[in-house]
Amino acid sequence: MALQNLRGRVAFVFTEPDFDVDQIVGVKNIKLRDPAELAALAMQAYDPAFGSLVRPGDLLVGADNFGFGHPHYPPMIAMRHLGIAGVVAESFSPGYWRGEIAMGFPQVACPGILGFVRRWDELEVDWAGQRILNHTQGTVIACEPLSVADRQMLEAGGIVGYLHQRDRDDTRETTDGPR
């Protein structure tokens, strides 16, 4: 199973390094659980019209060390509810990265991405080619490869699917003998 390329517009560019994703829904809302409620609150401090502008498949772009601080899950629950398909950033904070990969939410490390996009450009993340295409500007930039485990987790849609896949692999190994 190969990862499908992501293709969508840049719905927003977070230019602040060490960005604390909790700001997306506002710290006072961080304990909410309902995706629709969270989605309605998302981005109010950045672009109140965000929810009406975003389309399924759109992407977010971030700066260095995206997700720094003490990231919680609700901000990206809100983003996925709005149709956001993934995040491309200069680099990521490990805790945030692990948390979202476990949710099956694609994250792409791409040094140089901030200078490569404008808001609403159409991007394509070409996993196999380890590159990102900017279809609006007709440009290409290299992105970092995923680790084997991260790729498998995204392919399986998150940690639960990934562990089921490991179960299937283990069964095959037992049946076929060690490989």
Place this chain on the structure above:
Amino acid sequence: MGQTITEKILSRASGRPGLRAGDEVLARPDFVVAYDFPGYTDVIFRQMKDEFGIDRVRDPERFVLFIDHMVPAVTPQEEDLHQNTRDWGAANTVPVHERRGIGHQVAAELGYATPGAFVVHFDGHISQLGTFGTLALGVRRHLLEAFVKEKIQIKVPATTRVDLTGALQPGVMARDVFHHIVRVLGPSGCRFQVLELGGDTIASMSIEGRQAITCLAMFTGAITAIVNPDEVTLPYARARARLPLEPVSSDPDAQYAARHRIDVSTLEPVVVVPPSPANTRPLAEHLGTEVQVGYLGSCASGRLEDLRAAAQVLRGRQVKPGFQLHVVPTSQEIMQQAAAEGVLTDLIAAGAFVSSPSCDYCFGRIGVMTAGQRAVSTGTLNVRGRMGSPDSEIFIVNAAAVAAAAIEGRIADPRRYLQG
């Protein structure tokens, strides 16, 4: 070419000698540690059973659970969560420790910080077991993997080595050293790496000071921190170790992603200003800022040397009327020792509000601030809303500076109270 301590530990845990940074392997955690928290343990217990049909964990002696958040419970739902944890532990013959203190500290007291061991938790502050030469990773929801599978998939991390040199000035504590490291390396300086600490400053630093520093590794971007075992930590760790593992250390010719030497001999007390743990500043620049709340505690700093420093500042003095000083020792073992030494008596006499160990002050479940209030804190974090209203503020300082601020009702230099 030699290996880092991290590469050695993962080589053993994976059964693949000679691992290098970047290798991807399946490794068997020696210990799987968690505290109960909604969305983590309750979900893991449910998914184990519902998704994977697993009623009981394999090798229950590898697992340990703590009840340290929401202690004491204030709603029936919280107590339900705890009861579910107790029931799960009993059914799985997995120990559940409650009311003994903050799990990351109690884990060390109970010997889970076995030198050379590989430990996983969902919470990144477990990094503090690195004090004892234990590789301890906080993996968030990936922790499910360790409950369902014997081995977890891991990419061997690269290591940044930081050697700290020089003796600390009076009034400068381990917290100042850590936040100075963040100032020098930046909040992403060790991203996805292990922060390995050494040098003469570390060699002469107490276990408690090392725990404060390794606890906070995540704010350098590191996935954990580690110190090679030495004569300071080995007697403590060996006496309590739960596994007969041979301690390992980095080889002299180990490969590091980067090496830094940081001279801390002239370091002055610092303050980490809101709203980010990246904002280390000289304390001197913020003297006089009015504060209404002080929190001395957390998995980073609520240990004996913190309590002693605060008591030294407060002995014979009084907390300013109206100022709320919360003192929360990190564990019962620490609290008992502080009581025996008379440290708690000094703090109580000065007007401190002393509570039993709990995580709850640190993450804003109790003792919360309203809009416009400010705290000085030895908690782990100063992001908006961490200790109450999103419009309150947290200034992170060392324990002595919390005590000094409690006297004056404003950010103050503790050193003038520590003389004589």
